[in-house]
Amino acid sequence: MLGTALELKLSLLRGESACPMDLADFGRLAAIDLRTQTKSARSDRLAVAMLEMIASGRLPPGARLPPERRIAEAASASRVCVRSALDRLKLDGYIEAVQGSGTRVVSLERSERLIPLIRANQENLEDLQDFVAFLDRCVLDHLLRRAPDAALARAADAVAGPCAGPGTRAPAEDELRLRLVLAEASGSPIYAMITGQLARGIRSLFGSRLRAAGEAGLGRLDGERLALAAALARRDAAAAQAALASRAAILRGLASTPPAAGAGAPREEAILRDLAVASPEQLKDRLTREIAGMIATGHARDGARLLSERRLAALFGVSRASVREALAALKAEGIVVADERCGTRAVDALTSLAAADLDHLQTMSRLRGYLEVWAASRAAERGSDRDFADLRRILAEMGRSHLSARRRIDLDLRLHLTIARAAGSAVHLYITEVLRDLMTAYFDYSLTTPAIGGGRDAMLLRHHTQIVTAILARDTLAAGRAMAEHCGAFSDRYAMLDADREMLPCGLAADLAARD
Missing domain, CATH: 1.10.10.10 (Winged helix-like DNA-binding domain superfamily/Winged helix DNA-binding domain)
Structure with a gap:
């Protein structure tokens, strides 16, 4: 397989x-x-x-x-x-x-296959646990800084609502529901998209962790959930982050608890129940996400209109009926509208999601910083000879003069994807897949806008050389530090723009439109 x-x-x-x-x-x-x-x-x-x-x-x-x-x-x-x-x-x-x-x-x-399978799943869960803890902090910070009082109050009420009760599947659903509520209330479409696409992994993660939890462990988690709700209601950032940290510590403790002995073979009803809820994303939902991502970066438009149903069907290799279902879902969400004169078109306020909004770009920068620093350290530890040969080849071409701007962006993205591959991180690559259109827009804007990275080819080459040199030397600490310096250079520039938004009197959206 x-x-x-x-x-x-x-x-x-x-x-x-x-x-x-x-x-x-x-x-x-x-x-x-x-x-x-x-x-x-x-x-x-x-x-x-x-x-x-x-x-x-x-x-x-x-x-x-x-x-x-x-x-x-x-x-x-x-x-x-x-x-x-x-x-x-x-x-x-x-x-x-x-x-x-x-x-x-x-x-x-x-079987020789079971042990690698179990190990692969365990590594996924460990990586997911670290990333979900990071994502929780990001979502909570964004929510408390940006959400209006009414949205925050609704989120607090939802978090304080009754949990599903005992059993391993119900608490896992509670953990997923809590994160979906917070991501939606944050107002960040990027956090909402990631949380939704990680739903299957989150269920698996917390189902695994909570399988070892007794009533006392679940009770402690529930107590911290109520503390989190109370902190949200007061907009108390310190108390909310403390409650979140306590929940993370409890869950980590559960991960180290051995499973109860004598559990026996699973009952047939439990197996069938898990199969009923473990189904992955349906085609309509996948298409909806794909088309929304293309709309977000302007890749689904033919002038004012969206690409036709026929062209979208040909692009994705599906039927026009499937495309029609996806477009209906986007209409219900207010992302597209049907216009008798112009056909189906995107709502203007939602186009160019990543590159037109500084908040979204900062969100991408923060996510990328976490993933890239972590991947660089692990690539130094786990990268193969073939991975290293690919990194050398990409870096060598980066050092050539007279490269086009498009080629520089392509090589930059390729270098970071190769590092992710060398790290063996499914979580990193999956998030890149989910956000790939937004990630591409982030790279395009970051590397071409003078206020951020445009015109800094020497600095970027120096950063990339330091990163690759440390990875090739299998120096995990140096690789992480070099990547942190590289990502931090972009984060700092976005923070400066955020502190002084009048630097962009016409808005980033207008600038993007001019470049397009």
């Missing part, structure tokens, strides 16, 4: 085995294409859903799977689809048909 550990981790995170990014091509000198494959087979997604259950221990070695008919009913799929998913898992050595005993997960002794 999958060729590398990174592809396996990406599949567990995304819920699909087809990787939208050519991981092997990051270091080659060709156009970067992060376009998502939107047309994945239902059986493929179901196979990865069961794979994640095996990796997380919800289907432990030797566990018996429910009959095909019941899996099909729970997952709203045909039996042909279920059989295809099971055949893939059998072929890859994760499950086996046992005479007189049905289909079971293989034992650890009988």
Whole structure:
């Protein structure tokens, strides 16, 4: 099913085995294409859903799977689809048909695939836990600084609302709901998008962590949740961040708690319930996100109009009916409107989301800083000889004179993606995939606008040389410091613009329009 550990981790995170990014091509000198494959087979997604259950221990070695008919009913799929998913898992050595005993997960002794699978899932959860803790702090900070009083009061009420009750799945849903509420109330479409796209991973993360929690642990989490709600109601940033830190510490403690002994094999009802809620993103939802991202950066327009249904269908390799469903969802959200004279068009206030708004650019800068510094340190530790050869090749071309501005931006983005690949971080690459249009707009604006990075080619080459040199020397501390200096240079410039917005009397949106 999958060729590398990174592809396996990406599949567990995304819920699909087809990787939208050519991981092997990051270091080659060709156009970067992060376009998502939107047309994945239902059986493929179901196979990865069961794979994640095996990796997380919800289907432990030797566990018996429910009959095909019941899996099909729970997952709203045909039996042909279920059989295809099971055949893939059998072929890859994760499950086996046992005479007189049905289909079971293989034992650890009988498969070389289970240990790498479990390890890949565990690394995903550890990376997710760190990133979600960082994201929580960012969302809370943005919410308390930017949200109007009415929005903050609604968020406080929602956070203080009743939780779902006992059981491992219900508390995990509570943790996801809390984060979706805060991200939506923050008013940042970027934080809302990331949280929504990480929903599957967040469920898996907290389902795993809370499986070891007893009533006392859940009670402590609930107490800090109420403390967080009270702090939000008072707009008390210090108390809110303290409550958030306490919850993170409790969850980390649960992660180190061994699972209860004697739990036994999972009940069939529990397996079917997990399959029913573990389905990855539907095609309509994926298309909706894809088209919204293109609208955000102006890539979905043909003049004043959006690209036609026919052209969008051809672009994504789907039917016009699927595109029509996605556009209907965007109309309901107010992102596009139907105009009798001009056809379907984007709402002007929502176009050029990343590059037209300084707040969004600062958000991207903050997210990028966290991910890049972390990736550089790990790339120095884990990068392969092939990764290092790709980094040398990209850096060598960066040092050439007379490169076009477009080529410099392409190489810059490629260098950072290669570092992410070398780090083996599925979380980093998945977030890059989710935000790829916004990330591209961020790079374009940051590297061409004189007030930020434009015209600083010597500085950028020096930064990149320091980063790559430290990674090649496998010096994790130096790599992290060099990347922090590089990302900090952009963060500082965005902070200066934020402190003195009158530097841009016509607005960033007008500047972007002029460049386009």
